[in-house]
Amino acid sequence: MADIEKRRGKPVTSYDVAKKAGVSQSAVSRCYKAGASVSAKTREKVRIAAEELGYEPNAIARSLITKRSNSVAVIIPNLTNLYYPEVLAQLGQRFSKRGIRVLLFALETESDAEDALQQIWQYQVDGVIAAAKLSEKQIAEFSRRKKPLVFYNRHSNDHSASAVCCDQAEGAETLATGLVESGHNSAAIICGPPDSVVGQEREQASEARLRELGMTDIVKIDGDFSYECGAAAIDKILDKHGNIPDAIMCVNDMSAIGVIDSLRFEHDLKVPDDVSVVGFDGVGPANWLSFDLSTVRQPVGRMTEAAVNMLIERIENPEIANEKRVFSGILMEGTSARLSG
Amino acid sequence: MADIEKRRGKPVTSYDVAKKAGVSQSAVSRCYKAGASVSAKTREKVRIAAEELGYEPNAIARSLITKRSNSVAVIIPNLTNLYYPEVLAQLGQRFSKRGIRVLLFALETESDAEDALQQIWQYQVDGVIAAAKLSEKQIAEFSRRKKPLVFYNRHSNDHSASAVCCDQAEGAETLATGLVESGHNSAAIICGPPDSVVGQEREQASEARLRELGMTDIVKIDGDFSYECGAAAIDKILDKHGNIPDAIMCVNDMSAIGVIDSLRFEHDLKVPDDVSVVGFDGVGPANWLSFDLSTVRQPVGRMTEAAVNMLIERIENPEIANEKRVFSGILMEGTSARLSG
DNA sequence: CAAAAAAATGCATGCGCATGCACCAGTACA
DNA sequence: TGTACTGGTGCATGCGCATGCATTTTTTTG
Known part of the structure; x- marks a missing residue:
């Protein structure tokens, strides 16, 4: 004993x-x-x-022989953007159910993954899920080392990695179309940080669709996915443009919520009577009664499930070709925008 | 080449x-x-x-010899409680700066850490930070194996592990005192899940202080730290109690926000004119203009810094005695409660 | 310039486990 | 009773690196 x-x-x-x-x-x-x-x-x-x-x-000794560490790395930017904790929680639980450990790399800014990668190489993880921007060189390193890589809402230009994505353009276009069709004539677009591809895609698709449908009065405001940038955006619009447009399209929910709060509490405007506001993501607070955001919800459950499956498949059989799965977002017709005609 | x-x-x-x-x-x-x-x-x-x-x-081979994996495990419950993503992000970055990898264990419910622990033992992590409840037996296992353990806002009854905590009781008492002194005569307390010590401490301290200061009209409502439980609480109060009290003390910010939304949008009551609402934590949304919550903010920066330091010290020198550091919360006098007189 | 001290290097070994191989005990069948 | 299996078992080996020790090279010093 x-x-x-x-x-x-x-x-x-x-x-x-x-x-x-x-x-x-x-x-x-x-x-x-x-x-x-x-x-x-x-x-x-x-x-x-x-x-x-x-x-x-001793899992360490075992890994040394089997060349499998039974762990994967998850690279995630900016956990203060409320979208990512949800993704992370789901990835964590799904991997955990499969007996796979998760090594977390929480980046401060999207583009400084280099450090994380260095550690990843040394640590012999079996695969990587990246919700961050990697350079072509960094991506090439994955194939050289034969480590499976699955992007989450990111991609490489030349299909040299697998990916699961929400169709950013489609979602943004749906929202833009809804806004124009329900009679909005002018719009502001609150953008994401310059190094975010997701933000750019939404922004560009939004603008393109608005113009395509005949809207010309469009102003774009820099942002960074945060509540604060949304809250600050209205003053910037006024500076730049003189008046508040009919509709404000934000590249994500957090900034949309900031916009709504600023409109209501700092400019005494009604949402959606005076201004329509739409977001993107479908994070928890989007459903809160205060906001009831009109937004496009990413199917996080299915996306994380797909990402986990794709990665595990490629860990078990490295020969499987790359694959890209694109999911449509789900339009949430909240009450922060007049969308229904 | x-x-x-x-x-x-x-x-x-x-x-x-x-x-x-x-x-x-x-x-x-x-x-x-x-x-x-x-x-x-x-x-x-x-x-x-x-x-x-x-x-x-190859870090695996190195670890086998040195008996140091240069990685720690972080056990965290319920990432949907917005408090934890912040903690996790900070822990991640701080460890990363010290060249230590983070193995993430995101629990579905506080008390099912057993699985995580099993994996932790096998994986030879150098130490563990636990923001979850562990049984005495589980804690004993740590000392048996000489693995440093630092609790985050949790503790063991017999000082057999180190801990950093926010002084839950003190914070709750500050809020309770403020409410009574500014003339509130009745209160509801929205509790946390039954397996959360943090929730219990706040709840008990709140009630004790309220009673101590002469308040007798107190109703307690079950909850689980979520927005939804806060939103549902008002109806439960009405069921149980017949009318809405002057003040509602929630054990955390998320449920407080739910309460505010429900009061405003489902019961057409004004906060704080009709009802004062206070929370606890100081999460991001607490500062949003919609809520401007009166709450106690946990000094997450200092707490995570302390936790990381304590753990690293004990990894480098396992002989260091256990230590418990308690931080005071910071009263945020928002406008969701009449506190100042 | 020789002797002593210091720095740099290589050799051999083992961390804890998984796994190919040879071997041994059983069971099946003729 | 013998032959052919089958499932179980132990032995030996090596994964990739760090490290103590012996040895060689360089530097320092009188």
């Missing part, structure tokens, strides 16, 4: 268990491998010995 | 580099260890060879 090994806190190895159980080290090892050939008797002896000694297989 | 090793994608080892550089494997190894004795000439030869081959030391 209270064995010496236990008391000393010195790590228990498979040899210790083997000795105690009266079998060989290989037998112990096999007991921890599914489908290995071990008799019930041996298995039981080992189980008891292991329990008494408090043995757990 | 475009070496065969590269093309084949087969991993480059220190032996490969050694051969290419014309030195021994040990020399290569020493080049990657700070403070090791290597001549500038050798170092340069190795650097060039490593670069040409694309060599990165």
Whole structure:
């Protein structure tokens, strides 16, 4: 029972268990491998010995041999954008259910993944999910090392990596179309940070569709996905443009909420009576009664599920070709915009 | 240049580099260890060879020898409670700056850490930060294995682990005192989930202080830290109590925001004119103009900094005694409650 | 310029486990 | 009773690196 090994806190190895159980080290090892050939008797002896000694297989040593660490890296930007915690939580739980550990790399800004990558290479993760921008060179490094990479809402120009995406353009176009068709004549677009492809795609698609449908009075305001940039945007619009447009399209929900708050509390305007506001993402607060945002919800559940599956498939069979899965967003007809005609 | 090793994608080892550089494997190894004795000439030869081959030391193999994985586990519950993403982001960045990798364990409910722990033992992490409830037995396992454990806003009954905490009771008492002193006569307390110690502490301290100051008309409502539970609470209060009290104390900001929204949009009441609402945490949305919550902000920056430091100290010197650091929250006098007189 | 001290290097070894191989005990069948 | 299997088992080996020790090279010093 209270064995010496236990008391000393010195790590228990498979040899210790083997000795105690009266079998060989290989037998112990096999007991921890599914489908290995071990008799019930041996298995039981080992189980008891292991329990008494408090043995757990050393995953590090195992990884060294099997070349599989059973862990993946998740690269995520900016957890203060409320969209990402949801993604992260789901990825975490899904991987965890599959017995895969998650190494977290939370970036301060999208583009400084270099550090994370360096660590990733050293750490021998089995694969990577990246919700951040990587350079072509960085992406090439993945194929050189034969490490599966799945982008989340990002992509590489030349299909050299797999990806799951929400169709940013489609969603933005739906919103833009709805706004024009319900009679809005002028618009502001609150943009994302310059290094965010997602932001750019939404912004460009929004503008293009608005113009396509005949709207010419469009002003674009810099932003960074934050509440604060949304709240500050109205004053910037006034500076730049003189008056508030009919509609404000924000590249994400957080900034849309900032816009709404600023309109209501700093400019005494009504949403959507005076101004329509739309966002993008469908984060939790978008549904709060205060905002009831008209937005496009990304199907995070299906997207994370797909990302996890794609990555695991490619870990198990590195030969599978790259694949890109694009999901349509779901229009949430909230009450922050007049959309229905 | 475009070496065969590269093309084949087969991993480059220190032996490969050694051969290419014309030195021994040990020399290569020493080049990657700070403070090791290597001549500038050798170092340069190795650097060039490593670069040409694309060599990165294998952290797994290194860990096997050094018994240090340079990684820590972070156990966190429920990322949908907006408080935790902030904590996680900060922990991630702080560890990352120190060259330590973070293994994320995102729990679905506070108390199912068993799975995570199993993985943690196998994975040989150097230490653990836990923002979740662990059983005494689980905590004992940490000392048996000599793995440093630092609780974040949790603790063990018998000081068998280190901890950083925000003083929940103090914060709750400050709020309760403020409410009574500014003339509130009745209150509801929206509680947290039953397995959350943090929630219980806040709830109990709130109630105790209210009663201590003479308030007797107090109703308690079950909750779970979510916006939804806050939004649903008003109806529950009416069911249970018949009328809405002067003040509603919520154990966290998310539920407080739900309460405010429900009061305003479902019951046509004004906050704080008709009802005062207070929260706890100081999460991002608490500052949004829509809410401007009266709350106690936890000094997350200092708390995470302390947690990281405490853990690293104990990894480097396991003999250091346990320590508990308690931080005071900061009263944020928003406008969701009449507090100032 | 020789002797002593210091720095640099290589050799050999082992961390804890998984796995190919040879071997042994059983069971099936003729 | 013998031959051919099958499932179980142990032995030996190596994953990629760090590190103690012995050895060689360089530097320092009298």
